[in-house]
Amino acid sequence: xxxxxxxxxxxxxxxxxxxxxxxxxxxxxxxxxxxxxxxxxxxxxxxxxxxxxxxxxxxxxxxxxxxxxxxxxxxxxxxxxxxxxxxxxxxxxxxxxxxxxxxxxxxxxxxxxxxxxxxxxxxxxxxxxxxxxxxxxxxxxxxxxxxxxxxxxxxxxxxxxxxxxxxxxxxxxxxxxxxxxxxxxxxxxxxxxxxxxxxxxxxxxxxxxxxxxxxxxxxxxxxxxxxxxxxxxxxxxxxxxxxxxxxxxxxxxxxxxxxxxxxxxxxxxxxxxxxxxxxxxxxxxxxxxxxxxxxxxxxxxxxxxxxxxxxxxxxxxxxxxxxxxxxxxxxxxxxxxxxxxxxxxxxxxxxxxxxxxxxxxxxxxxxxxxxxxxxxxxxxxxxxxxxxxxxxxxxxxxxxxxxxxxxxxx
Numbered sequence: 001x002x003x004x005x006x007x008x009x010x011x012x013x014x015x016x017x018x019x020x021x022x023x024x025x026x027x028x029x030x031x032x033x034x035x036x037x038x039x040x041x042x043x044x045x046x047x048x049x050x051x052x053x054x055x056x057x058x059x060x061x062x063x064x065x066x067x068x069x070x071x072x073x074x075x076x077x078x079x080x081x082x083x084x085x086x087x088x089x090x091x092x093x094x095x096x097x098x099x100x101x102x103x104x105x106x107x108x109x110x111x112x113x114x115x116x117x118x119x120x121x122x123x124x125x126x127x128x129x130x131x132x133x134x135x136x137x138x139x140x141x142x143x144x145x146x147x148x149x150x151x152x153x154x155x156x157x158x159x160x161x162x163x164x165x166x167x168x169x170x171x172x173x174x175x176x177x178x179x180x181x182x183x184x185x186x187x188x189x190x191x192x193x194x195x196x197x198x199x200x201x202x203x204x205x206x207x208x209x210x211x212x213x214x215x216x217x218x219x220x221x222x223x224x225x226x227x228x229x230x231x232x233x234x235x236x237x238x239x240x241x242x243x244x245x246x247x248x249x250x251x252x253x254x255x256x257x258x259x260x261x262x263x264x265x266x267x268x269x270x271x272x273x274x275x276x277x278x279x280x281x282x283x284x285x286x287x288x289x290x291x292x293x294x295x296x297x298x299x300x301x302x303x304x305x306x307x308x309x310x311x312x313x314x315x316x317x318x319x320x321x322x323x324x325x326x327x328x329x330x331x332x333x334x335x336x337x338x339x340x341x342x343x344x345x346x347x348x349x350x351x352x353x354x355x356x357x358x359x360x361x362x363x364x365x366x367x368x369x370x371x372x373x374x375x376x377x378x379x380x381x382x383x384x385x386x387x388x389x390x391x392x393x394x395x396x397x398x399x400x401x402x403x404x405x406x407x408x409x410x
Contacts, residue, residue: 001404002030004115004134006053006106006127007143008098008165009037009060012249012319016143016196017121018046019223023396024119027404034109034130036102037061042227051113053105053126056081059097062089084173095123095165096173102126103177107133117407118188122149123165125174131188133181137410138188139403140215141196144318145325146342148195148202150217164339190215191406194399196222198325198389200350218402221393224323226301234295235305239274242310242374245302247278248334249315260334260361262287264313267366269293273310273374278302310380311373315358316340321347328384330373332366334358352383 005021007014014035025031025048033043036054038061043050062085065071071090074083081101088097103126110118110130118138120127131138142148147164154164167174178184192215197203204219246264261279268275269291277284280299284290302320306312307327314320316335321343324331331353333344344355354369373379394402 001116001407002032002114003117003119004032004034004106004110004113004130006034006102006118006120006124006130007039007043008095008102008121008124008126009035009039010094011039011042012317013121013123013143014039014043015225015227016222016319016322017119017141018043018048018225020119020141020220020396020399021048022046023400026397027400029400032109032113032115034102034106034127036105045227046225051109053109054101057085057101059089059094059101062086063092063094063097066090066092095125095167099125099129099167099173099177103129103181106130107181110134110136120188122193125167128188129174129177129181129183132183132186135186136189137191137407139191139194140188141194141220143196144339144343145197145201145222145322146318146339146346148197149193150195151202164342191403192216192218194218194220196220196322196393198222198386198393200386200389201325201346203393218399219393220399221390221395222322222326223396224303224306224319224326226303226319226323227299229299229301229304231300231304232297235297235300235308238308242271242273243305243308244268244271244273244275244370245278245306245309245312245314245329246275247302247312247314247320249317249320258286260358263361263363264334264366265290265294267363267370268313270367271370271374276300276305276309311370313370316343316355318343325352325383325386326390328380328387330379330383332356332369332373334361350382350386351378352386353379 003024007017021031033048033050034053036052037058040052066089071086074086077086106126107130118131121143147154195203199205275293276295302323309329312324312329313332316333333355335341335344336358347353
């Protein structure tokens with residue numbers, strides 16, 4: 001079977017899909033990742049065939065222009081891009097922009113590839129529209145630990161939920177694309193929908209029917225994937241003193257002045273601990289003199305060393321949060337935008353960590369929270385309990401097997 005895996009251009013949006021694509025490839029199926037912009041490199045480095053469905057522009061770079069008020073108008077930029085492209089970039093509406101830019105290229109890639117099946121994330125409307133246009137069976141996959149399309153507060157919204165990226169089916173953008181593609185009345189032929197969350201995070205303890213009597217929901221174990229790297233020896237060993245991972249993801253370092261990171265480094269530098277700064281985006285020289293207990297490995301996948309950590313301090317990215325839960329590591333989450341506050345609330349509710357809004361980062365407060373997380377064993381116990389819960393969920397390989405059995409029954 002030839003399976004198309006479309007995904008939006010963000011590490012946290014693409015990488016959670018990779019283990020499922022691996023599982024399909026290992027089962028003997030042909031797979032193709034369909035994405036764009038800077039994540040095409042990460043996709044190709046996963047060892048899977050990848051196609052850039054919108055090579056005309058780097059949508060990530062254009063959104064960064066929009067955040068700085070530097071995006072041109074459509075009139076200033078001239079022809080060559082879909083109408084409304086620069087308006088969406090300037091308004092910082094990433095999921096609308098991804099949908100506008102990527103839908104037709106994804107459909108074209110699927111047709112050229114001869115896709116028999118489309119596996120698309122819940123937040124990627126371009127994948128949903130491609131599945132409908134191609135007229136082949138589809139599997140919808142959740143890729144977040146903070147929310148799912150099973151949640152009524154996501155699906156009931158009458159306008160785009162900017163925390164989740166879900167675009168309403170009746171939005172002018174979706175309606176316009178459907179009309180242009182000639183698929184006004186066509187929906188994806190869904191075999192099933194995947195909720196990868198552990199039950200403690202709102203996921204499934206058993207199969208549950210769709211609220212509208214549609215495709216069934218299946219659980220699936222979240223497998224962390226952050227890319228590959230040559231792993232240093234120290235990363236394989238748990239140190240004698242606590243190891244603390246610090247990361248602010250890939251977006252915040254590009255959009256902040258580094259002052260919050262300096263505060264975090266100062267607070268963690270006072271600990272009798274080893275601090276690993278997982279950051280390859282920040283100009284480290286701009287941070288001044290770093291504490292002696294800080295390691296600077298550059299790019300190193302969290303999965304390479306997170307299992308040896310006693311704590312992770314991070315921005316609230318869904319993939320980062322899920323990886324920490326997978327390894328049973330307590331978390332201090334510093335949420336700012338998107339669904340990061342939802343992620344933080346999930347972790348607080350299951351007592352596996354604490355949270356402090358990014359804007360409220362202050363030396364004494366960070367010290368206090370970090371000390372609690374390291375000194376009070378209840379946080380580690382709760383994190384490990386969720387990690388153990390995740391281990392009991394069906395693997396991506398078993399989901400692919402189940403999908404093939406279900407397709408054979410059609």
